[in-house]
Amino acid sequence: MHKRGQAATAYLFLAPFLITILVFFFYAFARAVYYSFTDYNLFNAPRLIGLKPYADVLGDSLFRRALANTLVFSITVTILQTIGSLLMAVALNNKIKGQAFFRSAWYMPSITSSVVITLIFLWLFQRRGVANYVITQWQAYQPLILSFLGVLIVAQVAQVLFERARRLPARWTDPALAAMSALIAVVVTLALNALGIVHPRAVPPFDFQYFSDTWVQIGGVRLLSMPLLVVIVMNTFTTIPTLMLFFLAGLQNIPGALYEAADIDGATPAQKLLSVTVPMLRPVTFYVLTVSLIGTMQMFDQVAVIGSAAPQETLITMAYYVYTNTFKSGAAPVNMASAAAIVLALIILLMVYVQRRFFVAPEAV
Secondary structure (H helix, E strand, O other), rough: HHHHHHHHHHHHHHHHHHHHHHHHHHHHHHHHHHHEEEEEOOOOOOOOOOHHHHHHHHHHHHHHHHHHHHHHHHHHHHHHHHHHHHHHHHHOOOOOOOOHHHHHHEEEHHHOOHHHHHHHHHOOOOOOOOOHHHHHHHOOOOOHHHHHHHHHHHHHHHHHHHHHHOOOOOOOOOHHHHHHHHHHHHHHHHHHHHHHOOOOOOOOOOOOOOOOOOOEEEEEEEEEHHHHHHHHHHHHHHHHHHHHHHHHHHHHHOOOHHHHHHOOOOOOHHHHHHHHHHOOHHHHHHHHHHHHHHHOOOOOOOHHHHHHHHOHHHHOOHHHHHHHHHHOOOOHHHHHHHHHHHHHHHHHHHHHHHHHHHHOHHOOO
16 A cells, blocks of 8 residues: 555655656657658648658659758768767866866867857858858968977987987877977978068968858768768857766776776777776766767757758758658648658667667677
């Protein structure tokens, strides 16, 4: 009797969440499945027509483009943000001065509205934006920059060889020698510029339209559009800090004795990363990959904000395809939107199943 009362109390507290899940997940999903087999267009009574909506969706060239864009976007962003967040977590896990500030600074993009970030990137990559300006300056000052880099490398090599000739330990990346090499490179470059040997060039402004119908093609197949590449950069930039927190939490649980043993064996930082850190973080990596795949497969907001600023085919994703068919002016083909949503859900479930079945450590299951 006492346990029955406790269960009733638990269900009472859980009721708001259970009702929300029942209404906005199970009921909505069931309605979507039902509509995907009907001729529903928001203004008529639904009538079952079988698999015709699925055939219409698969025959729609815009859907195939949305599917290709979504898969390219999801796979690319998931790889980039997983690697980036892991490396950032490893870097910020070191006990350095100002560690709290750097952790907070890197996390800032995650708490900024994606709409604001999208508008900033639109400004950066517009025709007269910062990206084109930086490329123009690079082209103009390329002789000076190349001169600086050339002298820097020569000076660094000369210093390292000189130190080693004196039987002193010197690494190619020794920071003290690198600072001296940079100073020498600056002086030599300024001297060459003053003598008129090396000087900036007069170049026309770089004029590239990032939100145009420009594609990276392989064998004549449109693989990745330039607007989608900008969104990939933007999405990677904003999601890495969030995923970094998961890796950072995982790093706290790795026993320090493992790194001490690696140090005794003479392991380099790269060997410790690949042989200790990555294997120990496999459960966290599984979670990060799962969250990333689901999130990227449903990417919508950035495409909606950019809207007509780029040709539709270059940016459309599965989620945006569902949205445009549901809220299309006139008779909206909700049945096609529902069919596309079900296809998207099945793809996500399949990808998560494959990842869980073949790529995850037993301890993470």
